[in-house]
Amino acid sequence: FRQRKLREKAAAGAAASRGTLDQMLARIAAGAQSEVAVLVKADVQGSAEAIQATVLKLAHEEVKVRVLLSSVGQITESDVQLAKASNAVIVAFNVRATSQARELAQRDGVDIRYYSIIYQVADDIEQLVRGKIAPKHREKFLGYAEIRRVFEITKVGKVAGCYVTEGVVKRGCGVRLLRDNVVIHEGELSQLKRFKDDVKEVARNYECGLSFHGYNDLKEGDVVECFESELVPA
Template sequence: EDPVVAIKIVGQGVGQVSDLDLLLAGVSNAIILCFNLKATPASQAAAEKAKVEVRYYDVIYKLTEDVERAAKGMREPTYRQIREGRVEVITPIKIPRLGIIAGSRVLEGKVTRGGWVKLFRGKEMLHEGRISSLKHFKEDVREMPAGQECGIGLEGFETFTQGDTMETYRLEREEI
């Protein structure tokens, strides 16, 4: 039983896979699971012609494991935010060909180029997105630790104001 993924059984029966089974699976975009059967050359050819996947099992727990794996594969991945740092905007800086970046001081943790950020003005979150550029003076850097000053460019945001704060984070995929 899975609260996110619903598996529908569109038919069941006994005996070899029939043309009707293949037709039903084809129009339902389903696969056929067979337990304790041997594939015949005729049924394999009919399945290939109908472009329907037929799986054969002789051990029941292998069938159930396969169904569970398929259900997990159908789920949308979920991610959790892992906080990495906190940044204060000192001043907006206009950079030719880059636009306006935030001249900033890293207060806690670190900032990573390509990482994620939430930008706040007071208590209001104005923007959430990726860090597109990270500079230390004129040099591109990958990461900037606490206590350092840097220039931070964000995807889709340029209206920085002195005193804005940013929380940086990375996304970590949660296991199902």
């Protein structure tokens, strides 16, 4: 029952977000809206400044681009509230929303778009300026695992002893390593274990061992975000 309620809540949030975005696009296409408002949050100041400069160049005679805020750090509830009040899209570059901000965005229909490549930001905002919605790499969120201990294993390297706090971790899924809600690495798992056994997945409230392809900068307290990705047509 609880899982069904969570799925219904997520679906309602997604519908609200898409509805708000569709309304904005319809107004732009009809000439009733002459501005696209954007709120930029990034992992470092240089990225925030580069994204701001890039999107401001995308304006044309009929539709302007306004950057409400360009700053560093995780997306907070106040960011979502500002975006809601201004009908803005939040551009998140290598950062994530807090759980409270994520829930508020779903409830209020605020569109948060996650990126790790600047030209993809430019492509999407350019489509919005034209009154169209860009194809979106929709991520299916799988789960979070918190790193509780880090082990050094001969011939393997560092292995993260984790506890799955939400959802599920699957072998072969995409992963991001978050430190203070900032993405410090994106890649793939090289191993997923329960005790000494290789497994296909590990569910919430269970421990597991994770290692990452070509990456060893692991610390206790880091969070592993697990996801699957698919391209959604416009």
